[in-house]
Amino acid sequence: MTKLEAVPNTIGETLLKGVLPHGLTLYLNPRPEFSRSFGMLATHYGSLDSRLPAAGGAPGEAVPEGIAHFLEHKLFEDQQGDVSLRFSALGASCNAGTEFAKTSYHFSTAEKVEENLETLIRFVYDPWFTAESVAKEQGIIEQEIRMYDDDPDWVVFFNLLESLYHFHPVRINIAGTVQTIRRITPELLHRCHTAFYHPANMVLVLGGAFDAERCAALADRTLASMKIGVGSAWSRPAIGEPPTVARRRSEREFAVARPQLALGFKDLDLPKSPRDFLRRDLTTRLLLDVLFSPSSPHHQRLYEAGLIDDAFDASYSGEDDFGFTIIGAETDDPDRLVAELFVLLRDAAAKGIPEADFTLARNRFLGRFVRAFNSAESLAGALVTCHFRKVALDDLTGVAMELTTADLSRRLVAHLREEQSAVSILRPKADAAAR
Amino acid sequence: MVDAAPGRAGDFLAARTRAGVDVFVLPTRKFKTKLVRLHWRTPSSRRNAARALVPNLMRRGTRRHPSMADVSRAFESLYGSSWSSSVYKHGQAQITSLRLETVEERFLPGKPAIFAPAVALMRELLFEPHLVRGAFPEDVFAQERLNHRREIEAQYNDKMTWAFQRLLDVTFGEEPYGLPVLGTVEQANALQGGDAIAAWTDLKERLPVRIFAVGDFALAEVEAIADEFFAPARPDADAAAAVRPPPAAGEPRLLIERDDVSQSKLITARLVDLSDLDEREFDALRVYAGVLGGGFHSRMFQSIREKHSLAYFASASLDRLRGVLFTSCGIDASDREKVGELTEKEIASLRDAPPRDDELEQTRRLMISGARGMFDSAGGMVETLEAGLSAGRVRTLDAICRSLAAVTAADITRVARRIGPVRTIYCLEGAARHAAADEPGGGEA
Numbered sequence: 112m113t114k115l116e117a118v119p120n121t122i123g124e125t126l127l128k129g130v131l132p133h134g135l136t137l138y139l140n141p142r143p144e145f146s147r148s149f150g151m152l153a154t155h156y157g158s159l160d161s162r163l164p165a166a167g168g169a170p171g172e173a174v175p176e177g178i179a180h181f182l183e184h185k186l187f188e189d190q191q192g193d194v195s196l197r198f199s200a201l202g203a204s205c206n207a208g209t210e211f212a213k214t215s216y217h218f219s220t221a222e223k224v225e226e227n228l229e230t231l232i233r234f235v236y237d238p239w240f241t242a243e244s245v246a247k248e249q250g251i252i253e254q255e256i257r258m259y260d261d262d263p264d265w266v267v268f269f270n271l272l273e274s275l276y277h278f279h280p281v282r283i284n285i286a287g288t289v290q291t292i293r294r295i296t297p298e299l300l301h302r303c304h305t306a307f308y309h310p311a312n313m314v315l316v317l318g319g320a321f322d323a324e325r326c327a328a329l330a331d332r333t334l335a336s337m338k339i340g341v342g343s344a345w346s347r348p349a350i351g352e353p354p355t356v357a358r359r360r361s362e363r364e365f366a367v368a369r370p371q372l373a374l375g376f377k378d379l380d381l382p383k384s385p386r387d388f389l390r391r392d393l394t395t396r397l398l399l400d401v402l403f404s405p406s407s408p409h410h411q412r413l414y415e416a417g418l419i420d421d422a423f424d425a426s427y428s429g430e431d432d433f434g435f436t437i438i439g440a441e442t443d444d445p446d447r448l449v450a451e452l453f454v455l456l457r458d459a460a461a462k463g464i465p466e467a468d469f470t471l472a473r474n475r476f477l478g479r480f481v482r483a484f485n486s487a488e489s490l491a492g493a494l495v496t497c498h499f500r501k502v503a504l505d506d507l508t509g510v511a512m513e514l515t516t517a518d519l520s521r522r523l524v525a526h527l528r529e530e531q532s533a534v535s536i537l538r539p540k541a542d543a544a545a546r
Numbered sequence: 547m548v549d550a551a552p553g554r555a556g557d558f559l560a561a562r563t564r565a566g567v568d569v570f571v572l573p574t575r576k577f578k579t580k581l582v583r584l585h586w587r588t589p590s591s592r593r594n595a596a597r598a599l600v601p602n603l604m605r606r607g608t609r610r611h612p613s614m615a616d617v618s619r620a621f622e623s624l625y626g627s628s629w630s631s632s633v634y635k636h637g638q639a640q641i642t643s644l645r646l647e648t649v650e651e652r653f654l655p656g657k658p659a660i661f662a663p664a665v666a667l668m669r670e671l672l673f674e675p676h677l678v679r680g681a682f683p684e685d686v687f688a689q690e691r692l693n694h695r696r697e698i699e700a701q702y703n704d705k706m707t708w709a710f711q712r713l714l715d716v717t718f719g720e721e722p723y724g725l726p727v728l729g730t731v732e733q734a735n736a737l738q739g740g741d742a743i744a745a746w747t748d749l750k751e752r753l754p755v756r757i758f759a760v761g762d763f764a765l766a767e768v769e770a771i772a773d774e775f776f777a778p779a780r781p782d783a784d785a786a787a788a789v790r791p792p793p794a795a796g797e798p799r800l801l802i803e804r805d806d807v808s809q810s811k812l813i814t815a816r817l818v819d820l821s822d823l824d825e826r827e828f829d830a831l832r833v834y835a836g837v838l839g840g841g842f843h844s845r846m847f848q849s850i851r852e853k854h855s856l857a858y859f860a861s862a863s864l865d866r867l868r869g870v871l872f873t874s875c876g877i878d879a880s881d882r883e884k885v886g887e888l889t890e891k892e893i894a895s896l897r898d899a900p901p902r903d904d905e906l907e908q909t910r911r912l913m914i915s916g917a918r919g920m921f922d923s924a925g926g927m928v929e930t931l932e933a934g935l936s937a938g939r940v941r942t943l944d945a946i947c948r949s950l951a952a953v954t955a956a957d958i959t960r961v962a963r964r965i966g967p968v969r970t971i972y973c974l975e976g977a978a979r980h981a982a983a984d985e986p987g988g989g990e991a
Contacts, residue, residue, distance in 0.1 A: 122578070122653055144576045146918035146943075193852065195842035200904070202911035204841065221918040222911070250855030257809035257979075258858055258876050263703050319922075366806045368699040406618035414614065420693045422700070441700060471622045478626030481578045481653045486923060540806065 113137065113331045115323065120505050122484050126494075127323055132334040133342075135310035137327060138494045140318035142487060148224045148319030149487040152235050153215035153495045155345060156307035159430065161280040162348075164306050170348045174303060175294040177252070177287015180209040182300050184248050186216070189239040194230070203227045209285055212430050213499060219488075224321040225329050232315070232333045238304045240297035249292055256286050263367045263537055264439075270361045271373040271437065271535035279352040281433050309342025310334065314498045318487030350432060354379050356533045365537035372445040373535040374452060376527050378434030385501040388431065389510050390518075393476075395427040395436060395526065397511070398519045400472040401464055402455075403438070409455045418448045436527065445536045456527050464516040464523070476511055556931050556940045557921075558758075559765040566780045567772045568756045571765045572927050578653055580661055580761035581924040582646045582668070582771070585932070586753040587639045590722035594633075594640050595694065595729020596741040600749060601631030601644065602690045603742055606683075607676035611667075620667055625649050627664040629671070635727040636936045637867025642749065644668065647924075650762060669775055673750060681739045695734040698726070706874070709811040709974040713872075716801055717815045717970040723868045752781060758931065760924035800971045802882075807976035809858070810879045812886065816893075817966040818869040827964075828866060828939060829949045830957035834965075835864035836909035837901045837958065838892060839873060843908045845892040846873065854888065856881045867936055871965055880978035886971060897962040900955035914947045 118126035118138070127139040157179050165171030187194045187207070198205040203220035216235050220227050259265045269284050276282040286292075317326055356377055365371070378395075382388035403410055403425040413419045422441040427434065442448045483489045497504050554560055558570040588597065611617045621627050627648040634641055648664045651657045676683065682690075702708050711726055718724025728734075749755075755776060759768040818831070839846035839862025850860040857875040864871050877885050901909075920926030921943055934940035941949070 144574075145922050147915065147922055193842070196908075199841065199843040199908040199912060202915050204912060204915065219915070219919060221915040247855050251851060251858055254809060254856075254858035254876055254878070257878075260808035261705050366702070366705075368702045369696060371703075404618065404622065406615050406622050408615060411613060411615040415689070417689060417692070420696060441696070471619065475622050475626030477654065478649045481649045482647075485577050485579055 133310035136314045138316045150317045151217040151491045154313045155499045157212045158285040176291040194234045267373045271375045274533035275377045277357045316491040362536040371537040374438045376436040399425040401468045464519040572760045583758040584644045585756045586642045590640045595733040596745040598633040598728045608670045624660045638722045713972040758928040811974040813874040815970045816871040819964040820869040830961045833953045838862040
């Protein structure tokens, strides 16, 4: 029987952790005051995993682009039919999502939490693929890919990643392409499932209105009853991505009202430990907040010059073996905005990060951290991310409190460098005036 | 069954101040934050653009915080208290909403005072914007007018939003329901400083206003805020409670607009007869739309996507304030007629025969779960009450759930007869990628 231990946290929220049969980590966040419960089962496997594991951690056989996402779709069908209908019959809504480094399956329900939890566990660990069902899904996913093809935010983003990276699979579109998904077969799906969906590579989180002991016991019984081979947590092999960017600029015409810009910076500082990872992540986020939040003088200047508007945004993403900052905007003059941004970055690097600005950004971060506890969904998402990154929830505030302006200044100089940058632009079609 | 208990509106405590402001408070310690929302409503009109512009002008500065950066900094210094505005449509009404969310002080190091200063800032934004000789500064006004026009133009970037507004344009023309909530590019371009001042004055002094608060509050605390914000009496006519318009006249219309899109958007509108609707039918309409196209189990999803692989999404929704049933699908251009036929077939089938027990049961459960889920977020609680206020059916969550649970198959058939014939079929169409599908499973060229 799984033993549950309390997870300490500064907010004082009830959080319990245990390890279920076959090595599946379980987090429980009972919230008796809530009406619904939210369950999420996630694997540390996503679009980055473009190769099957090989012996000794060497890169193995390449699989078609988009297969992690395809697998996510296909798990919703098993021998008894459509799994989402089973959730509906239990009063739950369900969904799933594939990201770079993880794939997650979740349900939300106001009733029958235990039956829904059992359904979640059983369907994710019980794959069933046929040639016919794979062919049918190709038609559906083709429509999904076409929908993304029309989304300017998505297109400008992946055009930028293709510029920043030569080989790294982060440059691959998460859903793949209409061509690559046609190469997906039931056999390949089975091999990916066996390799990446082992409980030891996964985490289960349940938050909301339920009985913690009963749910833990049910998850324990359900997993114990399933036949699952020996497996372990998956570590991605090194890619050998060169430090340079693949190209400095990509530009194309698109059905947009105004030019869309994404300016990206490829991160060369790859973390050596989980805490190192967290430091890199938080330092960069706070730095971007200091430089570009609406309270910054830089933001004000660009806004008043008419170069940016509310669509302006700066964010950082990364995993163990890559990281990038993206500054996105809708602007009439992308090249002028890029030039102004580089002037601004040089200026900020010369002057250093003001202490008062840093304190504001950190306080904002602390406020956002508290706010994440408002919903079972957002807390579950944070727990899954922390689990895969091997850090504790409270490390987020702990590390944020350790950082100084000197850390941010160093990061600015080391990361936001022109030679590590690339630009992606979508321009309205020449005939758009006819609209 | 309107919940008419004195001092209550559904699950909220309710009061009307001497000035005529409606205050709704849901005291709870369920969240780590306090939420306060101010809502003004007015019939949608050609003044939509001016009204939508006002919140963007307010944030550009106040007497004490003269720039946008100063205002942002003041909020950020309160541990990222967030202030935002939105303008959206509710039936025939345009709603302007100002929203303030602050973190509960007890969760922060040193328990700093946050809420009172954040409310004071909100008040400053609303009542003391930075003005020059009674007008928004010319450069600020010109820039926000330009940004507003660009925001309207940017709706083209999201092809579903764009297609939906085109459907409304075609179906409702000049009727308030069809007017773009942010106004049109032409209206934005024509705005003058005086229009903005007039729209701002309406917010301050004239339009009906509601204050919603969710968090660790007492009703009296929020009433005090209402009194402090809005002391002089406001005209008490609810301008937004307009008479329901007659059904838009005209023949059914098929409009295909070509664009460079990879996935075509096929959407339709049908008018729904809402006359003498009782409470049971009101909820049955919601369940009807759920059976037709509200989720994985629905008729449209199962038929168009799962059985025929003709779409990534296929759904239906029903506006119970104006009485319109919408369907929408993301398809390949070559499949337009086939998808249209499948949609029509499902609508006809719900008119001719009651839904199956299992689909009815699933839909009721999903709707109840969805309704309960709204109460797991402060914003959801406000939206539930506001939907009830707009429809004139304010109920507690439990009453809503009981009524949904009571909807029968016969009720669905009864309301299915209220759905009119298709009024508009709109398709934002790209190039066809494959030959028309006529076999289950779709066909590749």
